Amino acid sequence: MTRRDFSERDIHLALDNELPGDERAGYEAWLEANPEMKARSARYASDNEALHAAFSDVLDEPVPARLQNIVIGETVANPPASRSKWWFAAAAVLLLSLGGVGGYFAGAIGLDAEVGPADRLAEEAIAAHVIYAAEKRHAVEVPASDKDHMQTWLSNRVGLKLVAPDLTEDGFELVGGRLLPASGSSKAAMLLYEDASGNRISLFVISESAAKTAGVYNEEKDGPTAVYWLDRGYGCAVVGTLPNDRLNEVAKRAYKQLVSSIWS
Amino acid sequence: MDGKKAAILGEIPRLRRYALALLRDRDAADDLVQDCLERALSRLDNWQTGESPRRWLFTIMHHLFIDQIRKVDRRGEAAMLSLDTDEALAAPAEQLDTIASREIVNALHAISPERRAALVMVAIEGFSYAEAANMLGVPAGTLMSRISRGREELRGLLEDSARRRTLRVVEK
Numbered sequence: 001m002t003r004r005d006f007s008e009r010d011i012h013l014a015l016d017n018e019l020p021g022d023e024r025a026g027y028e029a030w031l032e033a034n035p036e037m038k039a040r041s042a043r044y045a046s047d048n049e050a051l052h053a054a055f056s057d058v059l060d061e062p063v064p065a066r067l068q069n070i071v072i073g074e075t076v077a078n079p080p081a082s083r084s085k086w087w088f089a090a091a092a093v094l095l096l097s098l099g100g101v102g103g104y105f106a107g108a109i110g111l112d113a114e115v116g117p118a119d120r121l122a123e124e125a126i127a128a129h130v131i132y133a134a135e136k137r138h139a140v141e142v143p144a145s146d147k148d149h150m151q152t153w154l155s156n157r158v159g160l161k162l163v164a165p166d167l168t169e170d171g172f173e174l175v176g177g178r179l180l181p182a183s184g185s186s187k188a189a190m191l192l193y194e195d196a197s198g199n200r201i202s203l204f205v206i207s208e209s210a211a212k213t214a215g216v217y218n219e220e221k222d223g224p225t226a227v228y229w230l231d232r233g234y235g236c237a238v239v240g241t242l243p244n245d246r247l248n249e250v251a252k253r254a255y256k257q258l259v260s261s262i263w264s
Numbered sequence: 265m266d267g268k269k270a271a272i273l274g275e276i277p278r279l280r281r282y283a284l285a286l287l288r289d290r291d292a293a294d295d296l297v298q299d300c301l302e303r304a305l306s307r308l309d310n311w312q313t314g315e316s317p318r319r320w321l322f323t324i325m326h327h328l329f330i331d332q333i334r335k336v337d338r339r340g341e342a343a344m345l346s347l348d349t350d351e352a353l354a355a356p357a358e359q360l361d362t363i364a365s366r367e368i369v370n371a372l373h374a375i376s377p378e379r380r381a382a383l384v385m386v387a388i389e390g391f392s393y394a395e396a397a398n399m400l401g402v403p404a405g406t407l408m409s410r411i412s413r414g415r416e417e418l419r420g421l422l423e424d425s426a427r428r429r430t431l432r433v434v435e436k
Contacts, residue, residue: 012412016386018393044415047368047422048387054365055285055388059277064294067280070301071273156290 065233140176379414
């Protein structure tokens with residue numbers, strides 16, 4: 001064991017694993033003999049833990065698509081502004097093809113159709129809708145009265161810039177939202193809406209998707225229907241038990257607003 | 265996708281954490297990460313093979329952060345927000361779920377950007393003093409003093425806000 005005098009400086013060295021191994025025992029003995037220094041070391045150690053706790057959630061979050069795309073995309077050389085326009089254009093093309101089929105989502109419209117993830121999105125969205133839309137008092141975690149907070153929170157958790165679409169033209173008011181697990185380790189945002197006669201629809205939004213497709217999904221004849229679309233980096237399903245043409249109208253309005261908020 | 269890109273992709277969560285600790289605001293943090301990735305990809309050749317992509321990326325990010333801080337300084341805006349606890353507590357909760365974590369985030373933001381960066385690199389990101397000094401481009405002694413001063417300052421700020429909280433409780 002090396003003999004030397006220790007000082008406050010060594011508290012930092014020890015905390016940061018910079019104290020040589022052969023000085024460790026001497027340091028510990030010094031701490032024991034100096035209660036004030038020992039207390040200081042404990043306070044610094046707990047500050048370290050608090051720092052870790054405050055920021056480490058971000059490690060478990062899915063990487064936002066916009067960051068991932070910089071690395072794996074082919075548009076690296078372009079300045080950011082033109083990249084987002086490029087994405088917006090791609091989304092607009094999808095919207096046109098959705099609206100183009102007589103303004104009606106007739107069956108699955110496959111654009112590079114990849115059935116797996118789309119079915120999964122639709123199934124998860126329907127399952128969430130069946131459980132939560134039936135709840136009277138506990139349908140949402142954050143009520144519409146706290147909309148700004150809800151949007152910030154869900155955007156952060158899901159990894160997309162999420163603005164709850166305004167569906168009042170279709171007669172639907174926002175009830176609120178909640179965070180849900182989605183397939184893989186990702187997270188989904190669920191936004192619930194209600195019309196004057198108590199019909200409820202939900203929007204189920206995810207940020208992870210490699211497929212590009214859109215369609216309509218219905219599990220059971222009288223069960224809710226999901227109108228969904230997936231694009232690279234995000235996906236959404238609108239679920240409800242409305243007549244098909246009304247659900248499509250609402251879905252289109254929601255889609256336009258969601259896409260423009262995501263790429264705003 | 266080649267190996268270099270895959271390695272960079274794997275570092276994004278750590279870069280986001282570092283940026284969030286430096287800037288506190290999520291959108292600003294991801295913007296910083298985005299700038300960092302764009303610069304890294306445009307200079308892929310500067311990354312020496314065999315070297316850790318982590319240190320290379322953190323070095324790039326730190327330079328961008330310091331540039332940004334200087335620009336803000338030049339425009340005459342306050343580079344740091346004052347530690348007004350009442351105002352901070354009234355702000356939207358963002359990712360900060362408890363008063364304790366909000367207080368430490370505010371305190372970290374109130375210390376100088378240089379000390380903050382040094383402390384975050386070592387205390388949160390777990391880099392050694394030698395690695396951190398190298399990435400920040402300062403001598404080891406400077407790094408050490410930034411860490412110890414930063415930590416003392418942080419503790420002082422936390423004790424101040426704890427005292428203010430106690431006072432408020434007593435006043436009620």
